[in-house]
Amino acid sequence: MVIVAPEDKFISWSENGETCSARWHSEGGTPPPKRVVVADDRITADAAYRLACEGTALLWRGDFQNARQLLQAMARRLDRKPRKATATTAAAAEAFHLYRQSQSQRARTLGMLLLPFDDDYRVPLRRAPDVSQACVEAYGAAAGPLVASLRELLGLIGAHEWRKKGVEIPALGERIHPHYGVFAPVRGEYVDLVAAAPLPAGCAQAFDIGTGTGVLAAVLAQRGIAHVVATDQDPRALACATENIERLGLAAQVEVVAADMFPPGRASLVVCNPPWVPARAGSPLERAVYDPDSRMLTGFIRGLAAHLEPGGEGWLVLSDLAEHLGLRSRTELLAAFDAAGLRVVGRMDAKPTHPRATDATDPLHAARAAELTSLWRLGAR
Known part of the structure; x- marks a missing residue:
């Protein structure tokens, strides 16, 4: 039995005619998305990007490596927007705040591609790597199934490699x-x-x-x-x-x-x-x-x-x-x-x-x- 702490939050979605839910995890403190749709390899990058920009999260059921490629494609679409460089010191503070707003929006949009995790931190998707050790190092001992963003998981994997190599x-x-x-x-x-x-x-x-x-x-x-x-x-x-x-x-x-x-x-x-x-x-x-x-x-x-x-x-x-x-x-x-x-x-x-x-x-x-x-x-x- 999993004991749920009072501060635990949940994410809900509809799948195969049923309402499903799972514990939501975000190290950045992002609240669980209110709108969630199930997606797989059939979705296009343009459609995924449009949904993410509208605030709709995609719970991935397809191939793990395809999800990584989709995330990269969404990032490229974000990067197409012109970046405003400000050279004057007087406008530097404004440039900094605009930059932070842009980075925050980028994180929110890319954070809309979600992954399921089993109760041992296994990702139940085709070609998914073993990420259990990276998750334990960041999240602690597993406490039941959860949903988290692919972007966060990639950060965990990167941190795990830093920790190993130094x-x-x-x-x-x-x-x-x-x-x-x-x-x-x-x-x-x-x-x-x-x-x-x-x-x-x-x-x-x-x-x-x-x-x-x-x-x-x-x-x-x-x-x-x-x-x-x-x-x-x-x-x-x-x-x-x-x-x-x-x-x-x-x-x-x-x-x-x-x-x-x-x-x-x-x-x-x-x-x-x-x-x-x-x-x-x-x-x-x-x-x-x-x-x-x-x-x-x-x-x-x-x-x-x-x-x-x-x-x-x-x-x-x-x-x-x-x-x-x-x-x-x-x-x-x-x-x-x-x-x-x-x-x-x-x-x-x-x-x-x-x-x-x-x-x-x-x-x-x-x-x-x-x-x-x-x-x-x-x-x-």
Whole structure:
């Protein structure tokens, strides 16, 4: 017997003259579609795209690989729409909001192609791969049949491969294995900054606030800091960081603890790499990128001085992308430091090397091309 939690939601559809239902699952928090039709290999891409745009979901009963091809065809139809690139800084904030609206609409439309899952996470379709391990890693133990979007499943499969192969971190000379829902350290410039910045004199203890995969805590431990406390409040991040620290043989130096921001006490070094863009997270999976109202950034700045040992430093690793998008000014950031009783000891900058920084077709190209990632070295006044 499956025990259904009160928060479980259900999706209903008509099939073979009967009304059917199943548990609905969406990691992004998308509500179950209100209109659902059964579809298979006979449907055309144009018809599927039209239904999805109208808000009608398609529960797939055909070949799994054909469903993947259909999703790609729907994506191509979305991409035919002209992309508006805005080059001026004054209009950058508007461009950003239009871009997010477009991405949200894209996710909603492509999320309308649905798959059934049996009670062991098996997809009962022709040529369907075994996705049970990817589902267990993301969803936890199976709890009965469900319906989820193909787009989400492909994300799970991709995350499973990242977790198996890991991400090469040159600063560590090792790989970090991100879990589903935990931000992968694919942008190496912020890791390199933490690996290169001069440590405070006599630094024996450090805090890594919002550790995620644990990559920065591992870098600090590898640099010789005897005790690193890595905090996070996301259960997935805590499990991911713990696994990575153990795999790297650093468990004797790094303590992973559940905490909202700071652990008790003080340290010679307190490091934080908060989400860089002050905007509302559209789903739980976006919380590593978007920091609504700069809550984590502000919380770190305001609480830092009280958690620094005399002569200690706080390292804030932050991109200035939000400044180029008109979402936060440098003046506001510096004023926040001053209001919290902090002084800037130094700053190190790095240019991003990811492909979007040089993609002239990206709607946010002007901002991305000008972006710098900085490590702000902060001390108490």
